[in-house]
Amino acid sequence: DVKVTQSSRYLVKRTGEKVFLECVQDMDHENMFWYRQDPGLGLRLIYFSYDVKMKEKGDIPEGYSVSREKKERFSLILESASTNQTSMYLCASSGGDQSGANVLTFGAGSRLTVL
Amino acid sequence: GQNIDQPTEMTATEGAIVQINCTYQTSGFNGLFWYQQHAGEAPTFLSYNVLDGLEEKGRFSSFLSRSKGYSYLLLKELQMKDSASYLCAVRDSNYQLIWGAGTKLIIKP
Numbered sequence: 439d440v441k442v443t444q445s446s447r448y449l450v451k452r453t454g455e456k457v458f459l460e461c462v463q464d465m466d467h468e469n470m471f472w473y474r475q476d477p478g479l480g481l482r483l484i485y486f487s488y489d490v491k492m493k494e495k496g497d498i499p500e501g502y503s504v505s506r507e508k509k510e511r512f513s514l515i516l517e518s519a520s521t522n523q524t525s526m527y528l529c530a531s532s533g534g535d536q537s538g539a540n541v542l543t544f545g546a547g548s549r550l551t552v553l
Numbered sequence: 554g555q556n557i558d559q560p561t562e563m564t565a566t567e568g569a570i571v572q573i574n575c576t577y578q579t580s581g582f583n584g585l586f587w588y589q590q591h592a593g594e595a596p597t598f599l600s601y602n603v604l605d606g607l608e609e610k611g612r613f614s615s616f617l618s619r620s621k622g623y624s625y626l627l628l629k630e631l632q633m634k635d636s637a638s639y640l641c642a643v644r645d646s647n648y649q650l651i652w653g654a655g656t657k658l659i660i661k662p
Contacts, residue, residue, distance in 0.1 A: 442595075480557060480652030481596075481640070528595065538603070539584065542650075544595035 441465075444529050444545035451552050457516040459548050461529030468533055470512035471542065472496075472504060475526040484527075487512055519552045526550075555579045557653035559641050564659045565631055573626045573639050573656045581646025587615055587626045588640040590655065596640055599626070628658075636660045 445460035463470065469488055473481040473496075483496030485504040493504050501523060505513045512531075516523055526549050530542040558576045565571040577585070584603040588596040602608055602617035602624060614627040628635055641653040 478561075478654055480654050481642075481650075482652075483649070539586075539601040541586075541598045541601065542588075542596075544597070546595045547593075 442529055442531055442543050442545035444527075444548045446548050447546065449548060449550045451519050451550065453520060453552060455519050455552075457519050457550065459514040459516075459527055459529075459550070461512045461514070461545055462510050463512075463529075463531040463543070464510065465531060465533060465543065466509070467531035467543075468509070469531060469540070470506065471530045471532075472502075472512065472514045473528045473530065474498070475528055475547070481528065484514065516550075519550075521552050524550060524552045555645065555651045557641055557643060557651055559639075559653040559656045561654070562657045562659065564661060565628075567631055567633060567660055567662050569631050570627065570629050571631060571658065573628075573641075573658065575624045575626070575641035575653055577622050577624075577641075577643045577651070577653075579622075579643045579645045579651055582619060583644040583646065583648055585615075585617055585624050586642045586644070586650070587624075588642065590638045590640060592637070599639075631660050633660050633662070 442463045471486040472484040487493050487506045503515045526547050528547050529545040532540045556578045587599040590596040600615035607616045612629045617624045638655040638657045640655045642650045
């Protein structure tokens with residue numbers, strides 16, 4: 439069964455702390471994404487990556503950075519957490535498929551609370 | 554700007570049929586997706602439409618009209634396990650996904 443695994447389901451951090459959210463996929467997918475999900479809003483793209491060492495800003499990259507040192511791993515970093523970064527963070531991956539859909543496979547999410 | 558509209562919440566009865574609508578205004582169109590998300594879980598892929606018409610997959614069907622910027626997800630023979638949020642997303646001309654806020658579907662016995 440294909441999987442996207444996020445290292446932490448629930449985290450509680452204090453304002454100003456550095457936060458690492460790890461995501462690993464076992465499908466050999468080229469593309470990986472970080473989204474945040476907030477009530478009443480659609481998923482918002484933070485960063486994405488189409489290849490190792492490569493990263494692209496999404497719609498809301500401010501306050502975040504990412505790292506992709508290996509194909510299977512995509513990390514989201516909050517250099518100095520703030521209360522407005524309290525959210526559900528979803529990692530996803532996609533690979534080429536013959537339909538052209540490039541369907542996203544999501545991890546279970548990491549719910550971050552910043553106090 | 555780009556926009557995806559879908560109802561916030563819908564209620565239906567077990568065994569019945571429900572239609573969840575999605576309208577969109579985007580910069581270009583390269584496919585429309587429906588995902589299902591149970592509370593506290595990951596979204597999972599339901600359907601993909603890139604051409605006009607109806608795609609049927611078991612109890613679920615998805616319809617697309619590109620000229621009207623409109624799609625719907627049709628769920629038949631509703632089961633309690635269908636209680637979830639249903640997310641509509643459109644891939645734009647830059648191949649980026651634009652997401653609706655989701656429709657929470659409540660199934661009553």
